[in-house]
């Protein structure tokens with residue numbers, strides 16, 4: 041794809057609005073990823089979003105909006121990240137492209153979705169990306185950040201993925217409107233919500249926030 045491609049231009053404008061500086065190679069990887077989703081969506085039914093422009097805003101830019109908050113959280117550390125219920129790889133693939141120093145695992149119960157992630161990792165030469173075919177409840181490796189997008193309630197997300205969180209690790213859930221009710225529930229179950237961060241996604245007129253959580257001290 042060339043720099044004249046209107047889709048690539050929109051991506052570059054979105055990156056600028058997010059103040060996210062990526063190399064040309066990374067921009068090409070994002071474009072190639074978009075192409076792979078479009079190609080395999082017909083066979084694998086990876087996402088209900090079908091129009092490339094909509095995929096760009098609803099999927100790519102929406103996922104790109106969390107890169108800066110995660111980098112702030114990382115403070116230079118090479119994070120081990122688990123994306124739970126990753127589907128077509130959102131946000132996991134985007135994180136692996138933007139931060140090659142992080143190790144990103146995408147887990148999904150659907151075999152063809154995990155296989156798609158493996159295919160993306162091979163096609164884009166992303167050695168820091170893995171697709172895992174499993175229920176998250178069966179995993180037990182320790183990750184610094186366990187994240188999810190459009191996955192489950194905060195209570196189910198944290199309960200099902202609790203064994204995957206490193207002792208000092210944090211959960212990060214991508215949500216729409218501030219989920220006050222879900223927060224009240226999860227806080228009754230040994231989870232501390234330490235930050236709720238509003239996000240602005242370029243080209244998307246919708247509420248977006250990140251809910252940051254950790255295990256309450258004294259609980260294992």
Ligand SMILES: C[S@@+](CC[C@H](N)C(=O)[O-])C[C@H]1O[C@@H](n2cnc3c(N)ncnc32)[C@H](O)[C@@H]1O
Pocket residue numbers: 087124125126127128129130131147148149150153174175176177188189190191200
């Ligand atoms: C609504 S999709 C969201 C996909 C992607 N995160 C996105 O934002 O487009 C939820 C995904 O979670 C997966 N899933 C549901 N329960 C799961 C579990 N217990 N462990 C791992 N994945 C699960 C489903 O197969 C599905 O692909």
